[in-house]
Amino acid sequence: MRLSLVSLIRAPRNAKVPSKEKLFDRLPIFRITSNFFGRRRNCWSLAMPAAQKGLVRSAWGKKVKGMYSRMLRITRLEAALHPYGQMSYESFAENLAKVNVLLNKRILADFAMLEPRTFKAIVSLAQKKQDMDGETSQKELLTRPYPSDLVLGSNYLKF
Amino acid sequence: MPADPSGFLTAVLHNGVGRFVCQLQRITLKFCKEYGSSRGVREFIEKDLLDFARQNPGVVVYVEPKRHQRPKLEAEYLNGRTEVMNASEYSREQVIKFVEQLRCRSGVEIVRIRKDMRTNNISIQGPWHPFLNQPTEWNLKKFPDAPGLRALKMGKSATDIVLEMAREQGVLNIVQWEGKDPAARDDASGKGAVERTTDQVVRPVTAPSIKQ
Numbered sequence: 001m002r003l004s005l006v007s008l009i010r011a012p013r014n015a016k017v018p019s020k021e022k023l024f025d026r027l028p029i030f031r032i033t034s035n036f037f038g039r040r041r042n043c044w045s046l047a048m049p050a051a052q053k054g055l056v057r058s059a060w061g062k063k064v065k066g067m068y069s070r071m072l073r074i075t076r077l078e079a080a081l082h083p084y085g086q087m088s089y090e091s092f093a094e095n096l097a098k099v100n101v102l103l104n105k106r107i108l109a110d111f112a113m114l115e116p117r118t119f120k121a122i123v124s125l126a127q128k129k130q131d132m133d134g135e136t137s138q139k140e141l142l143t144r145p146y147p148s149d150l151v152l153g154s155n156y157l158k159f
Numbered sequence: 160m161p162a163d164p165s166g167f168l169t170a171v172l173h174n175g176v177g178r179f180v181c182q183l184q185r186i187t188l189k190f191c192k193e194y195g196s197s198r199g200v201r202e203f204i205e206k207d208l209l210d211f212a213r214q215n216p217g218v219v220v221y222v223e224p225k226r227h228q229r230p231k232l233e234a235e236y237l238n239g240r241t242e243v244m245n246a247s248e249y250s251r252e253q254v255i256k257f258v259e260q261l262r263c264r265s266g267v268e269i270v271r272i273r274k275d276m277r278t279n280n281i282s283i284q285g286p287w288h289p290f291l292n293q294p295t296e297w298n299l300k301k302f303p304d305a306p307g308l309r310a311l312k313m314g315k316s317a318t319d320i321v322l323e324m325a326r327e328q329g330v331l332n333i334v335q336w337e338g339k340d341p342a343a344r345d346d347a348s349g350k351g352a353v354e355r356t357t358d359q360v361v362r363p364v365t366a367p368s369i370k371q
Contacts, residue, residue: 027160031161113286113287114284115284116287
């Protein structure tokens with residue numbers, strides 16, 4: 001191993017350096033702790049429990065990552081809907097489901113971020129459906145900067 | 160100790176976009192003329208090597224007999240890296256297969272790929288920016304002093320409240336100071352001295368219009 005050779009070369013003559021076999025067995029753990037703080041990075045008796053704890057935390061994080069991603073995407077969609085009127089995220093999702101648009105939150109959030117014109121079309125679709133069902137309040141209609149027919153035209157939805 | 164090497168998807172110099180250059184520079188076949196572990200390599204050299212060399216004129220092929228040593232396939236790539244494969248006890252078919260595999264590789268090191276996708280252009284329509292859905296007249300305005308864009312003042316400011324209280328209580332020496340340096344106001348030398356009179360506004364302050 002490159003590392004054991006270096007440690008053997010650099011160490012003074014009477015230094016206690018672990019054997020190559022020992023280093024080889026311990027290398028996977030040291031790879032995990034390579035960016036930890038202080039002695040937990042390089043000293044075996046501290047690195048071993050630190051690595052175990054790190055792995056446990058990483059497993060917890062993987063489980064919870066889905067939840068956090070979902071919350072983040074909903075927040076992003078709520079923010080992205082803001083300039084298009086007072087439409088809430090709940091009514092947006094409800095109306096999309098009614099017109100059978102089954103795009104998931106990940107795609108919708110990515111569109112809002114990266115493909116804004118597509119997102120505008122999707123929002124106007126949901127708004128049009130809401131208008132057709134008669135569920136838009138007068139207050140919400142006043143706050144809309146664009147009419148719901150602007151992007152897709154007035155005959156797009158024929159439900 | 161360093162972390163496990165990991166990387167992202169790469170193509171050497173966008174190989175394949177427009178033109179494709181075979182990344183294998185030279186391949187060396189090391190084998191023993193005598194020992195049995197080199198049998199597959201020897202058969203490959205007798206039967207398939209010339210075809211390989213003719214089909215790939217850009218690859219330099221070396222044949223290196225090494226007495227009583229294990230056979231190896233050594234491939235050197237255009238990015239300077241070398242890949243060595245131990246070919247002992249390989250059959251002729253296996254050698255054909257692995258020579259082909261070495262030919263098709265770029266010289267990039269095989270590491271854990273962090274993401275299985277890569278793009279330089281994340282957005283086709285252009286990413287969102289704050290001025291995207293705003294009126295285009297804003298292009299001609301000078302921020303932050305554009306008249307239509309001041310913050311609306313919905314109520315009384317703290318200054319207004321304090322002035323009102325002072326006038327109710329009958330305070331007479333009210334001076335509104337518009338200068339930037341508060342120390343100059345109390346300067347004894349008289350540089351920033353201002354004549355104090357009853358309820359006199361020193362510099363005209365345009366009171367903000369309170370919209371109701």
